[in-house]
Amino acid sequence: MCDTLFVPWHKTASSRNILAKNSDRDPNEPQYLLHIPATDHPAESRVHCTYIDVKQVPHTYSVILSKPSWIWGGEIGTNEFGVTIGNEAVWTRLDYGEPALLGMDLLRLGLERGKTAAEAMDQIVNLLETYGQGGNCAFTGEMFYHNVFLIADQIEGWVLETAGKFWAAEKISDIRTISNVMSVHKPTCLHPGAMEYAIEQGWYSREDPFDFADIFMDHRHTANMGGTLRARCTERILRSASAIGLNTVKRSLRSHNGHSPFTSANFSSPCMHASFIGDSQTTASLIAFLNGSHTMYWATGMSTPCIAPFQPFWFDAYAEELVFAYDQQETAMDAWLRRERINRAALQGKIDLLSYRAELEVLEKQFVQQASEVEQASRHQRQAVCDAIARQTSAFLDRWLKKAETRPEKPMGGESLQKVWNSLNNTLGANRTIAY
Template sequence: MKNLPLKAPLGCDTFAAYPPTTRKNLVIFGKNSDRPQGEKQSVMKYPAKSYGKGTKLKCTYIEIPQVEATYATIISQIDWMWGCEHGFNECGVCIGNEAVWTKVPEESESALLGMDLVRLGLERGKTSREAMTVITNLLEEFGQGGACAEGDPSFTYHNSFLIADFKEAWILETAGRHWVAKRHTSGGINISNGLTIREDFDMASNGIKDYAGSLGLWEKGSDVFDFAAVFSEGGVEDLSSSCSRQSCGANMLREYEKSGKFSKMT
């Protein structure tokens, strides 16, 4: 994985908040974006649509089979790509992604971007769990890769996602075509630019331990499989620091949980 371009701001965070962090039974979702300077994003509305069998869909770099029907979406779309940084659909599913850097080598210059996967999850997922399944299935089939900044082929990364609906949220973290996911149903949840899921994941891709072993990142037969420690390019010390953005965001959400006063007016 490559580092961020020098002109890119170093800060990107996504959160979701459920009771008791919020009041009046609200579910709140938010994200800020750290795209390269000068790049534009537009708030775009796409209606639900039906397609004939055999229809193809052109994403940013590759073409994949289209589904027979998609949900209506409102997304924050980067102007030069098909995908989006975040958005929501008519069913109340919200998704945002974060750049993460892993030890897994770049597979292809022509694959799905993380932003493509965000939009695909929104267009095809009725619930957060269903949207996560859409993303993981596509990730395993087509992989992730390609330049994530216009005109800069060195700007590449893998992705983590926060996928939320009215009942539950999933943190989905990836390394190449492999992934782990953790379910949340209460309180505040947040992700930043790093892997956060350790040993306590609820779901994982098939063969992930064998894959990590084949790269020399995990000792086969070990009792412990710490996803973040195994796959994070720079280790997990900075991410777990009390000064990291992820930790500061988590602390803020915990403070709101004590008062239960986090609302849309905050």
């Protein structure tokens, strides 16, 4: 489960398109930000993705990727031109097939090969039609699905929905939220064989309007995922602001949709907290104010955004404690696991959340002030601020972890919730598989 949102420039306080995402994955699955440098590749070379090889292109662009440790691709990412993509699972009427490209692989490939949102989308479509999508997407157990992508740059935004090798794309000009529910009803662009395939399956008659989402979606499975409720929640929060800025977007990503966080947040909660075995949890969050190569980002680098500090960075200026070098994935994993101790301590009742959140609010206001003062400054000045904020964040988290060491346990929730988290705690950090 995930929540991805787009806000067009004319609805924002900054006059910039905004793309943001909560990535909901296995609670024990590390997810961290990596910088992948631009690279020239030999002729006829191939690249190994999570499950299969695909033909490599002569040059790949530089990318910053929010990457689940064991997967080659990523959940959220951006490239040197400010093209930014978030993907989500959707369930369709088509079989999920043999291992091929994961949606996360397609996301990375699109960023590495597309200078604009439209180019990235074309790359994803071509790869989808050539190689297909499929394979287990779960850190533990099994989960199979197809994908929807929200793709944006400083000029435009697109929703690209897929079902097997079929796809439909819609150019978007208003607030849009996607939460594991297909929503492209009137495509701007469409796979040339999608309509005929639907007719052959008996799903569609030529006399009716062609609604890609309604025809290809597995409605029963989708209804159980809470996606419609999450999408309505984030959209409601966004539309409550006359001019949408960072605070409104953070509020939407941190919303529990009326549920009690940690103990009763469920599939209808944008800020997702695991509450049973096999449940998902928000393991990483990112916000992008799209401005080409000078796009400004805010990211957590940890789970559960309701208690995670959002730190700023730029593509050319970021703290190495937040965005790691590609060959430093072991270090990145350890950093995510250390930050995850905040969430586990909170669940054990070892953190005074009222005091923690009050301090976090003050800290984030300082971050916004610090970042705004250098937004138009040199790379060196922006880098210095990112480094300073990373140190402040580490000091804040370390101080609360130190407090947790001496605070008596008072676990949240009932016995069943405690059993879930005892099981998760026993295996946290055990799977250190990394895909390079």
